[in-house]
Amino acid sequence: MEDELLKYISKFSSLTTEEAQQIAENIKVKTFKKGTVLIKAGEFYDFCFFVLKGCVRQYYLKNGAEKTTSFFTEEQAVVNFYSDSQERAPVNYYLSCVEDCVLIIGESGSEIEMYQKFPKLEAITRMMVEQDFGKTQQAFATFIVSSPEERYLNLLDTRPDLLQRTPQHQLASYLGITPESLSRIRKRVSVKK
Numbered sequence: 348m349e350d351e352l353l354k355y356i357s358k359f360s361s362l363t364t365e366e367a368q369q370i371a372e373n374i375k376v377k378t379f380k381k382g383t384v385l386i387k388a389g390e391f392y393d394f395c396f397f398v399l400k401g402c403v404r405q406y407y408l409k410n411g412a413e414k415t416t417s418f419f420t421e422e423q424a425v426v427n428f429y430s431d432s433q434e435r436a437p438v439n440y441y442l443s444c445v446e447d448c449v450l451i452i453g454e455s456g457s458e459i460e461m462y463q464k465f466p467k468l469e470a471i472t473r474m475m476v477e478q479d480f481g482k483t484q485q486a487f488a489t490f491i492v493s494s495p496e497e498r499y500l501n502l503l504d505t506r507p508d509l510l511q512r513t514p515q516h517q518l519a520s521y522l523g524i525t526p527e528s529l530s531r532i533r534k535r536v537s538v539k540k
Contacts, residue, residue, distance in 0.1 A: 351399040375452045385442040394454045396425040401448030415520040495524045
């Protein structure tokens with residue numbers, strides 16, 4: 348687990364090898380088996396995850412059906428900003444492991460201590476959050492203005508790995524369509540190619 352963490356941290360040229368090693372030693376990394384539910388609707392949580400390896404799915408239960416809203420894979424953060432606000436409330440979604448996962452667990456109480464101990468880490472974290480937020484905004488806007496087929500084609504362009512890593516019914520839910528519609532779209536697209 349530490350090797351994967353060091354490999355990721357070493358990407359940031361502002362950190363020395365020694366700093367990267369010290370940060371890795373101070374960060375909580377844990378493995379989870381495929382199918383593990385990390386968070387359930389109705390629970391409070393004041394920590395975040397960062398995916399070093401694997402795939403985490405965010406979904407809601409609506410009228411007894413799971414509605415997938417996000418997949419988080421390598422080098423993506425799973426953050427509940429709302430739980431850090433003044434109006435702390437339980438989450439209304441679930442997080443579960445689609446694959447075996449290796450995750451960093453960031454606890455809000457230890458965050459300040461880590462930033463004091465490793466000042467460069469705060470700048471790196473801020474940069475990561477800003478990049479992730481920008482990508483999320485773009486993905487949401489693209490999703491809203493796209494047809495189901497355009498959503499599928501966009502997924503092929505931006506996250507083709509999800510097609511192999513996630514069950515078809517979860518992908519269909521993520522795209523806002525039924526599994527049958529996804530099958531028809533896949534056939535149509537493969538014929539066009």
